[in-house]
Amino acid sequence: MSKFQFPESIKSRPVYGTLEPRPGKAHLMIADAEGAEAILDLAAQDASLMAHAHIIYIPKGTDFGDKLRALNPAQYYEGPSYDASVQRLRHVLANAHQGLQVYLTGTEGLMGQAQNEAMQAGIPHTSIQTEHRGSVARRMQCVHCKGITEDVMTDPFVCSHCGLNLFVRDHYSRRLAAYQGVCIDAEDPGNVPEPKELYT
Secondary structure (H helix, E strand, C coil), X not given: CCCXXXXXXXXXXCCCCCCCCXXXXXXXXXXXXXXXXXXXXXXXXXXXXXXXXXXXXXXXXXXXXXHHHCCCCCEEEECCCHHHXXXXXXXXXXXXXXXXXXXXXXXXXXXXXXXXXXXXCCCCHHHEEXXXXXXXXXXXXXXXXXXXEEEECEECEECCCCCCEEEEEEEEECCCCEEEEEECCCCCCCCCCCCEECCC
């Protein structure tokens, strides 16, 4: 199983649930990596969803594609990355009708970015289901240079844009779909603790 129980944190930090079938004329399911397992679990609860489902899947080195295709969704797209898939996502959202059900699952980075797109299309974040599966890596924004570093697994980490040593904070920006990182040695340059893996 690829589920992880996140520790309690501050209010801005996202909280994830478990995907549940909802009635609707269309179902948009977006997943990466082990997020495919949540879609498979969802289909096991209600296989009839697939007749009206559009699955957008980013494997990230996993091999769930054949199992997802075997669900016989109305539409299936498999992309090499989120960036490569975002135009399709925007097209689906732009042409969506009232009652679209949105299911996001997989890594926090994927869910945050896809939720942002859905919200920009007019879907309230409270109407979007999310379920975390797989990696606990974070998408981090440096508050100093504003650069985004993907797949951060250690605290502190080095900003991939400006090279500062950043403290991994739980403060989350829904607009940016990223956590905020702040310089850890600003007052005492070079005094940087040994990086530790997140959640250890």
